[in-house]
Amino acid sequence: MTGIRALADSLNISIGTVSRALNGKPGVNPETRDRVLKMAQETGYVANAAGRNLRKGLTNTIGMVIGTGPAAAKGDNNFFMAVTDAMQRAMLERGVDLILLPCHAAMDPLAFLQRTLQRGSIDGLVLTATLEQDPRIAMLEASHLPFITLGRSRTPGNYAWMDLDFEGAARQSVARLAELGHRRIAIGIPKGQANLSALYLESWRQQMQAEGLSPSDDLLFVDDFTEAGGAQVAARLLDQADRPTAILMCSEPMISGFCGGLLGAGVQPGADVSVIGFRQSPLLRHLAPPISCFDMDLDALGEDMAKAILGLVYDADNALHITRAISPMTYVETASVQPLR
Amino acid sequence: MTGIRALADSLNISIGTVSRALNGKPGVNPETRDRVLKMAQETGYVANAAGRNLRKGLTNTIGMVIGTGPAAAKGDNNFFMAVTDAMQRAMLERGVDLILLPCHAAMDPLAFLQRTLQRGSIDGLVLTATLEQDPRIAMLEASHLPFITLGRSRTPGNYAWMDLDFEGAARQSVARLAELGHRRIAIGIPKGQANLSALYLESWRQQMQAEGLSPSDDLLFVDDFTEAGGAQVAARLLDQADRPTAILMCSEPMISGFCGGLLGAGVQPGADVSVIGFRQSPLLRHLAPPISCFDMDLDALGEDMAKAILGLVYDADNALHITRAISPMTYVETASVQPLR
DNA sequence: TTCGTAAATGTAAACGTTTACGAAACCTGT
DNA sequence: ACAGGTTTCGTAAACGTTTACATTTACGAA
Numbered sequence: 164m165t166g167i168r169a170l171a172d173s174l175n176i177s178i179g180t181v182s183r184a185l186n187g188k189p190g191v192n193p194e195t196r197d198r199v200l201k202m203a204q205e206t207g208y209v210a211n212a213a214g215r216n217l218r219k220g221l222t223n224t225i226g227m228v229i230g231t232g233p234a235a236a237k238g239d240n241n242f243f244m245a246v247t248d249a250m251q252r253a254m255l256e257r258g259v260d261l262i263l264l265p266c267h268a269a270m271d272p273l274a275f276l277q278r279t280l281q282r283g284s285i286d287g288l289v290l291t292a293t294l295e296q297d298p299r300i301a302m303l304e305a306s307h308l309p310f311i312t313l314g315r316s317r318t319p320g321n322y323a324w325m326d327l328d329f330e331g332a333a334r335q336s337v338a339r340l341a342e343l344g345h346r347r348i349a350i351g352i353p354k355g356q357a358n359l360s361a362l363y364l365e366s367w368r369q370q371m372q373a374e375g376l377s378p379s380d381d382l383l384f385v386d387d388f389t390e391a392g393g394a395q396v397a398a399r400l401l402d403q404a405d406r407p408t409a410i411l412m413c414s415e416p417m418i419s420g421f422c423g424g425l426l427g428a429g430v431q432p433g434a435d436v437s438v439i440g441f442r443q444s445p446l447l448r449h450l451a452p453p454i455s456c457f458d459m460d461l462d463a464l465g466e467d468m469a470k471a472i473l474g475l476v477y478d479a480d481n482a483l484h485i486t487r488a489i490s491p492m493t494y495v496e497t498a499s500v501q502p503l504r
Numbered sequence: 505m506t507g508i509r510a511l512a513d514s515l516n517i518s519i520g521t522v523s524r525a526l527n528g529k530p531g532v533n534p535e536t537r538d539r540v541l542k543m544a545q546e547t548g549y550v551a552n553a554a555g556r557n558l559r560k561g562l563t564n565t566i567g568m569v570i571g572t573g574p575a576a577a578k579g580d581n582n583f584f585m586a587v588t589d590a591m592q593r594a595m596l597e598r599g600v601d602l603i604l605l606p607c608h609a610a611m612d613p614l615a616f617l618q619r620t621l622q623r624g625s626i627d628g629l630v631l632t633a634t635l636e637q638d639p640r641i642a643m644l645e646a647s648h649l650p651f652i653t654l655g656r657s658r659t660p661g662n663y664a665w666m667d668l669d670f671e672g673a674a675r676q677s678v679a680r681l682a683e684l685g686h687r688r689i690a691i692g693i694p695k696g697q698a699n700l701s702a703l704y705l706e707s708w709r710q711q712m713q714a715e716g717l718s719p720s721d722d723l724l725f726v727d728d729f730t731e732a733g734g735a736q737v738a739a740r741l742l743d744q745a746d747r748p749t750a751i752l753m754c755s756e757p758m759i760s761g762f763c764g765g766l767l768g769a770g771v772q773p774g775a776d777v778s779v780i781g782f783r784q785s786p787l788l789r790h791l792a793p794p795i796s797c798f799d800m801d802l803d804a805l806g807e808d809m810a811k812a813i814l815g816l817v818y819d820a821d822n823a824l825h826i827t828r829a830i831s832p833m834t835y836v837e838t839a840s841v842q843p844l845r
Numbered sequence: 846t847t848c849g850t851a852a853a854t855g856t857a858a859a860c861g862t863t864t865a866c867g868a869a870a871c872c873t874g875t
Numbered sequence: 876a877c878a879g880g881t882t883t884c885g886t887a888a889a890c891g892t893t894t895a896c897a898t899t900t901a902c903g904a905a
Contacts, residue, residue, distance in 0.1 A: 166861050177885045182863055192883060209622030213557035214861030217890045222554075222625075251608050260620075263604035267592050279601075281550035284563075284625065390786075419790055445731075449760055451792050507891050518855045523893055533853060555891030558860045624861095 170208050174198060185210070216284070224260040225472055226285035228276065230268065230292050241444060242461070243291065246313070249465025250289075257473055259286075273298055280306045287476035289313060289468065293324075294356040309475040311486070313468060316358050323475060323485045325468055328492050329359050329441070332457050333366035333411060335494050336439040340409045341374040344503035345437060348376065349407035351396045351421065353388035353414045363413050363441075382407055390420030397424025400436070408503055409437035415444055422450050433499040443495065455500045457492035464490045511549050515539060526551065557625075565601040566813055567626035569617065571609065571633050582785060583802070584632065587654070590806025591630075598814055600627075614639055621647045628817035630654060630809065634665075635697040650816040652827070654809060657699050664816060664826045666809055669833050670700050670782070673798050674707035674752060676835050677780040681750045682715040685844035686778060689717065690748035692737045692762065694729035694755045704754050704782075723748055731761030738765025741777070749844055750778035756785055763791050774840040784836065796841045798833035805831045 164172060171178040176195065183191045184199035202208075216222045227250070229243055251261045262285070266275045276299050279285065286309070290299060293314035300318045303310045311323040333350075340348050350367045352360040364383070371378035384399060386392035393416060400407055401424075412418045418440050422432045432438050433452045440447050440456035447454040471486040505513060512519040517536065524532045525540035543549075557563045568591070570584055592602045603626070607616045617640050620626065627650070631640060634655035641659045644651045652664040674691075681689050691708045693701040705724070712719035725740060727733035734757060741748055742765075753759045759781045763773045773779050774793045781788050781797035788795040812827040 167863095168861080178862085179864075179886075180884055183884090186863080188864085190883065195883080207618055207622065209619055210863095211558075211861050212623040212625040213554050213563075214890090215863075216554035217552075217558050217860090217892085218862045218864085220890075224625075247606055248608060251606050252610065255608065255611065261606060263606065265588050265592050265602060265604065267589060267596070269593065270596065278550075281548075282553040282601075284553045284565075416786070419786060423790075445757070445760060446787050446790060449764075449787060449791055508893095509891080519892085520856070520894075521854055524854090527893080529894090531853065536853080551893095552891050555860090556893075558862085558890090559892045559894085561860075 166211055166214070167208075170199070170202060170206065173206075174202055220283075221286050222284055223258065224262055224285050225254060225287045225289065225476065226262055226264045226279060227289040228264045228266050228279070228291060230266055230272075242442060245461040246465040246468065249462045250469040253466045253469035254473065257477070259473060259477075261469075273302060276302055280308060287311075287472050289472055293358045295358045295361045296356065297358070309472065311468065311472045311475065314358055315362070317361075321485065323471055323487060325464065325471065325486065325488050325490065327359075327442075327459060327464075327490050329362040329413065330366035331489075332413075332441055332492050332494075333363050334370045335457075336411045337367055337370035337374060337376075339494065339496070339500065340437060340439070341376065343437070343500070345409040346376055346503075347382060347405065347407040347409070349382040349384060349400060349410040351384040351386065351393070351410055351412040351414075351417055353392065353417060354385055355388065359413060363411070367411060384410075386417065388414050388416060390416045390423065393417035393420025393422075394424035394427075395420075397421045397428070401425070401428050401430060407436070409439070409500075411439050413441040415440070415442070415446055418454055419446060419450060422454070426451075433497075433501055437501055438499045450499075452498035455494070455496045458495050459490055459492045507552055507555070508549075511540070511543060511547065514547075515543055561624075562627050563625055564599065565603055565626050566595060566628045566630065566817065567603050567605045567620060568630040569605045569607050569620070569632060571607055571613075583783060586802040587806040587809065590803045591810040594807045594810035595814065598818070600814060600818075602810075614643060617643055621649055628652075628813050630813060634699045636699045636702045637697065638699070650813065652809060652813045652816065655699055656703070658702075662826065664812055664828060666805065666812065666827065666829045666831065668700075668783075668800060668805075669830050670703040670754065671707035672830075673754075673782055673833050673835075674704050675711045676798075677752045678708060678711035678715060678717075680835065680837070680841065681778060681780070682717065684778070684841070686750040687717055687844075688723060688746065688748040688750070690723040690725060690741060690751040692725040692727065692734070692751055692753040692755075692758055694733065694758060695726055696729065700754060704752070708752060725751075727758065729755050729757060731757045731764065734758035734761025734763075735765035735768075736761075738762045738769070742766070742769050742771060748777070750780070750841075752780050754782040756781070756783070756787055759795055760787060760791060763795075767792075774838075774842050778842055779840045791840075793839035796835070796837045799836050800831055800833045 167178050167181055171181045180191055180195060181199050184196040185203060212222065254261050264279055266272055288308055288310040290310055290312040291314060293312050293316040295317050297316040297318045300316055300320055300322060304320050304322060313325055315324050315326045337348055348371065350364060352364055368378040381403060384396040386395045412421060425432050425436060430436060438454055440454040443456050443458045447456055467488060508519050508522055512522045521532055521536060522540050525537040526544060595602050605620055607613055629649055629651040631651055631653040632655060634653050634657040636658050638657040638659045641657055641661055641663060645661050645663060654666060656665050656667045678689055691705060693705055709719040722744060725737040727736045753762060766773050766777060771777060779795055781795045784797050784799045788797055808829060
C-alpha cells in the first residue's frame with residue numbers, strides 16, 4: 164500500500180478525509196485534521212504529482228524558459244538568476260514551484276515549446292528573451308496556457324508582459340552624451356531579432372533626432388552577441404575617418420570586447436570614446452574604466468512577474484487583468500562617460 | 505472525448521492498439537501503425553504527461569537542483585549555465601528533458617529536496633554545490649531516486665559523483681608560486697561548509713608542507729562569498745606585518761573584491777601580491793590585471809554528467825556502474841602571478 | 846474442412862489523487 | 876422522542892495512459 168492510502172490506513176480513516184484534511188478543504192474535524200497533518204509531517208508524505216495532476220489538471224508549477232547555448236553561456240545569466248530568485252521566493256509563499264526550462268540554442272525553440280506545452284506539466288509559463296516577431300507567442304496564445312513574457316514583442320496579441328525600459332535607457336544615454344557635447348553618438352547592438360535591440364535602436368534614432376543629431380547608418384554597428392563581436396565593432400568604429408566619440412551598447416559581452424578592442428588600439432574607453440552600457444553587472448563594474456550603465460530593481464521585477472503569472476493562473480478574478488509594466492532604470496555614471504574634448 | 509480515446513475513435517480502433525502503435529511496441533499491423541502515426545501527427549496529439557507518468561512511474565525528465573539567493577546571484581552562474589547546456593544537449597538525444605530546480609537560500613535545502621522527491625516528477629536528480637557533510641545525500645540515498653552529485657562530499661555512501669580537480673588546482677598553484685620564490689602563500693576561501701573549500705584548503709596545506717613552507721593560520725583567510733568578503737580579506741592581509749606575497753582564491757566574487765581592496769590601498773595585484781584563482785571566467789579575465797586561473801572543458805563535463813545520470817536512470821545494465829570522475833584543469837598564467845621581488 | 850498457431854486487436858485494470866455524493870452521527874428545538 | 880439540520884466521514888468515480896490478458900482474425904498444414 165502506498166501514497167495517501169497508506170497514510171489513511173495508518174490513521175484508520177478514509178482517503179477522502181485525508182485528502183480533504185491535507186488540502187485545507189472544509190468539513191473535516193479540526194482534531195482529525197491535526198492528526199492527519201502531523202502524521203503527514205512525520206512520514207514526509209507529499210501528494211504524488213502525477214496523480215494530483217491527472218485528477219486536477221494542475222501541477223502547481225510554473226515554468227520559465229530560458230535560452231542556453233554558447234551565446235547565453237557567455238552572456239550575463241546573473242540577470243536571470245536574480246529575477247528567478249525573486250520569483251521563486253514570491254511563488255513559494257503560494258506553494259507554487261518554479262522550474263527552469265533551458266532551451267538550447269541548437270534546438271528549435273518552437274518545437275521545444277510545443278513539447279513542454281503538450282507534456283502538460285506546468286500550469287503557466289514565463290517566456291524570456293522575446294523576439295521582435297516571436298512565433299512562440301502565437302503558439303502560447305493558441306495553447307490556452309496562461310503565460311507572461313519578460314520582454315515585449317511586436318507580435319500582436321492580448322498577452323501579459325513585463326519589460327525593462329530600453330527606450331528610456333537609450334533616450335537618457337543619448338541626451339546625456341549630447342549634453343556633454345558629443346555629436347557622433349554611435350550605437351552597437353547584437354545581431355538577431357531580439358526585441359530589446361529593436362527598441363534600443365529605435366529609441367536611439369528618435370532621441371538623436373530630438374537632439375538635432377543625425378542617426379546615420381555609419382553610427383550603427385551590428386555584430387555578434389560576443390566579445391569577438393564587440394571587438395569587431397571597435398575595429399570598425401576606429402576605422403572611420405570621422406570617428407564616433409561615444410557609443411551605446413546593450414550587450415555585456417560586446418561591451419567587454421569593445422573596450423578590449425579600443426585598448427588594443429591604444430584608445431582609452433571614456434577618455435577617447437565614451438561608453439554607456441545597459442544593465443549593471445559585476446563585469447561592467449570591473450572593466451577599466453567601469454562602464455556607465457543603468458541600475459534596476461531586479462528583485463522587484465521578479466516579484467512583480469511572479470504576482471502577475473500567479474494571478475493569471477490561479478486567481479480566476481485576476482485572470483482578466485493583463486499586466487503590462489515597464490521596469491524603470493536609473494542611470495549611474497562612471498568615468499566611461501566624459502565630455503567631448 | 506479526449507486524449508487517446510478520441511484518437512482511437514477517429515480511427516475506429518481501440519486505445520490499446522493506438523498506444524502500442526505510438527510507443528513502437530511490437531504486435532501491431534504496420535499499416536495500422538502508419539494510420540495512427542499519421543493521424544496523431546495531423547491532430548497534434550501527444551500523450552498527456554500526467555497520465556503516462558502515473559501509469560509508468562517515469563516522467564522522462566531529470567532535475568538539477570541549483571542554489572539561488574543573494575550569494576548565488578552574485579557568483580558565477582555561467583558555470584552552471586555552461587554545464588547545463590551540455591547536459592541538455594546530451595539528454596535531448598535520448599528524449600529526456602532537463603529541468604532546473606532553483607532552491608532559494610532562504611529555504612531549507614532538505615525540505616526542498618524532500619518535496620521534490622515526493623512529488624515524483626523527476627526520474628533522476630543532479631545535486632550541485634555539495635557540502636563537506638551533506639545531509640541531502642543521505643536523503644537521496646534513502647529515497648532510491650537515482651542521482652549524481654556535481655561535487656564530492658565527505659558524507660559516506662555508494663553514490664555517483666563528478667567533480668573538478670580542486671586539489672590539483674591548489675597543488676599546482678602553490679607549486680608554481682613556490683617556484684617563483686614566494687614563501688608566504690596565503691589562501692582565501694568562502695565561509696560555509698562547501699566541500700570544494702575543504703578540498704582546496706587541504707590540498708594547499710599539503711603542498712605547502714611539500715614545498716617546505718608552513719601553512720600557518722595567519723595565511724588562512726575565511727570570509728563571505730562576496731566582493732565585500734574579498735575586500736575584507738585584502739584589508740586583513742595588508743594589515744599583517746609579515747605580509748603574504750601571494751594568495752589562492754577559489755571564489756570569483758571574492759577575487760574581484762580582493763583585487764579591489766588591494767588597489768584601494770595602493771597595492772598592485774600581481775606586482776605586489778600574486779593572485780591565482782580557480783575557474784576561468786569573463787570577470788577574472790577582465791580584472792586588471794587578468795587573474796591567473798584554470799581552464800576546463802565544461803562542455804565535456806556536462807556531457808559526461810548527462811551520460812552518467814541517464815545510464816543510472818534508464819539503463820538497467822548500467823545502473824550498477826557508479827561513475828566517479830574528476831575533471832582535469834589546466835593552468836593559465838597571467839600577469840597576476842609574478843616572481844617574488 | 847478443420848485445427849493449431851501466430852498475428853492483430855480489444856478489454857479492463859491499474860497508477861494516486863481529488864471530489865461529488867451519500868451515509869452516518871451528532872446536535873437542537875419542539 | 877422525533878424531525879430536521881449540520882458536521883463529519885466513507886465510497887466510488889474520474890482524470891489519461893500503459894499493459895497484461897483475453898479475444899478475434901488470418902493463414903497454412905493436416
